[in-house]
Amino acid sequence: MSSTLFAHGEHGGPDGSGRSSGPNESAFGSPRIGPVHTIAVIGVGYVGLPTAATLAHLGHRVTCGDADPAKVAVLQQGHVPIVEEHLEDLVREGQAAGNLSFVVGATAAIQGAEFVFLCVPTPQGDDGSADLSYVEAVAAEISPHLAAGTVIVNKSTVPVGSTLVVERVLGRTDIQVVSNPEFLREGTAVPDSLHPERIVVGGDDQAAAARVGELFAGTQAPLLITDAATAETIKYASNAFLATKLSFVNAVASLCEAVGADVRDVILGLGYDRRIGFEYLKPGPGWGGSCLPKDTRALVHIAEQAGYDFSFLKGAIATNEEQFERVVTKVRTAVAPTLAAGTDGGGDFTGAVVAVWGLTFKAGTDDLRNSPAVEIALRVAEGGAEVRAYDPTVKVPEGARSVPVPGFDVVDGDGSLLAYPDAYTACLGASAVVVLTEWDEFRWLDFTKVHDALAAPVFVDARNLLDPAQVRRLGFSYEGIGRR
Ligand code: UDX
Secondary structure, eight states: OOOEEEETGGGTSTTSOOOOOTTOOOTTOOOOOOOOOEEEEEOOSTTHHHHHHHHHHTTOEEEEEESOHHHHHHHHTTOOSSOOTTHHHHHHHHHHTTOEEEEESHHHHTTTOSEEEEOOOOOBOTTSSBOOHHHHHHHHHHGGGOOTTOEEEEOSOOOTTHHHHHHHHHTOTTOEEEEOOOOOOTTSHHHHHHSOSOEEEEOSSHHHHHHHHHHTGGGOOEEEEEOHHHHHHHHHHHHHHHHHHHHHHHHHHHHHHHHTOOHHHHHHHHHTSTTTOSTTOOOOSOOOSSSHHHHHHHHHHHHHHTTOOOHHHHHHHHHHHHHHHHHHHHHHHHHHHHHHHHOOSOSTTTTOEEEEEOOSSSTTOOOOTTOHHHHHHHHHHHTTOEEEEEOTTSOOOTTOSOEEOTTOOOOSSSOEEEEOSSHHHHHTTOSEEEEOSOOGGGGGSOHHHHHHHOSSOEEEETTOOSOHHHHHHTTOEEEOSSOO
16 A cells, blocks of 8 residues: 655645634644544553643643543643653643543543544563553443544554554444554653654554544644554654664774774764764663663564564664673773772672662653663662662652662662662762763762762763763763773
C-alpha cells in the first residue's frame, strides 16, 4: 500500500480555510482551530498526559481515564505527578478552558468519544517481546461500550501486527483501529507534542487514519498516512536508529581513548556534515529510559519471529551493555588507590565510599526506569561500595541524613546505595565523585567545597559535563568519556 505525505501547514488547517485561532490565545502559542472532536485518552503516564494536554490545546474536548484513582485525584486538582517541564501549565490551560478532564477508569472516559487513544504501558516481557496485556485488557473492557464508528488509536508502543490484535479483541466490525506512534522525549514532552516533526498514522482503513491525522492539523506537522504495519515499524525503526547512533558514538569515544583522540572535537568534525548532524552524538554512560532499551529488544524479537536475524541491532545493544561496564571500570580505577590502603579485598569495591551525581536516566525527568545511572551505581554498590548518591528529583525528607533510593535494593556484596539531600553531602568522605546524569546544576557547584568534602579529589565524568581543564586546575584528577 502506498503512503501519503502532506504538510498540514500547506493545507491551511483541516478545513482548508487557513484561518487562525483568534480567541484561543495561549502561553503556548495559538494553534489553528479546525473541527472540534471528542476524544478519550486511556492511561495518563509519560505519553498519555502530554498527548491529552496537546489535543486539548488544539481545541478538542478530551477526557482522560486512568485506573489509578490517586493519580486521577491529583490531576483533577491541576497537579502533574511527574517531573515534566511546562506540562502542569498546559494541563491547567486545558482544564481552565473546559477542554480537559480526568476520570477513573477507561469506560467512564469513553462516553461520547469519537476517538479513543490507548496510551497504556507495554512493558517488556521475559523474552524481550512487548507485553500487550494492558492494551488487550482495555480493549476488552471498552468494546461493549463504544459507539459505532469510533476510531481506536494505538499510541502505546506495540509490536508490528498489534493493530490487528486490538481489532480481534474488540471483535467489532463497526470500529476502526489505527496506529499513531508517539515520538516525544521525556523532559521535552511538551514542546515535542506541540511541535512534532511528523505525525504518522497507519491504518488499513485510510479514511480513519486521515481523520486521526486531522486531529493534529493545528500542529502544522507533516502528516504521513501509511498502513498499520508500516506505522508500527516506523516507531521501532526510529528508536532503534537513535539507539544505534548512540552506541556508535560511545564506541567512537572508546576508540578515542585507545588512540589518544578527543571525542568532543571528533563530534564537531562529524556533526558539521549535515548528513550526520549533531543530535544524539553525546557520549555517555550508555542509553536507557523506558523506550530505547525495551524497543530495541522488542525489535530484535519481532525480526526473529519474522525470520530475520537483526544482528546489527544486537551489536548496538551489546555495545550499550559494554558501556555500563566501561564506566564501572573507570570508577574502579579511580578508587583503586584508596582501596589498597585498607580493605579486606572482598568485593571489587569493598571499603570504598563513592559519590554519585545523578540517578535519572537523563536530565529533565524524574524517571529512574532503565536508568544507566542507577545500573552503574548498583554495580558499584554490589561490588561492596557505599554509594552516596544525589539526584535533584530524589527527595530526602528534611532532617534525614540519607534515604534508600526507592525501588532499588543492593542484592550482592556488602555495599549500599543511598540518596543524600545535596551534592556536597553526598561527597563527604568519598574517594571519587561520578557524574552519571547531565543535570545542569552540577556544572555550577562550588568545586572548592566539593574538593574539601571528598577524601580524594577525583572526578569520573560519564556525561562529559565538566570542563577538564578547569577542574584539573582546582586540583582534581579527571576522567571523562573519550576525552583527553
Ligand atoms: C526516546 C525517543 O527519543 C523518543 O522519540 C521516543 O518517543 C521515546 O524514546 P526518551 O526515552 O525520552 O525518548 O529519551 P532520549 O532523550 O531519546 O534519551 C535516551 C537515552 O539516550 C538517555 O539515556 C539519554 O541520556 C541518552 N542520550 C541521548 C545520550 O547518551 N546522548 C545523547 O546525545 C542523547
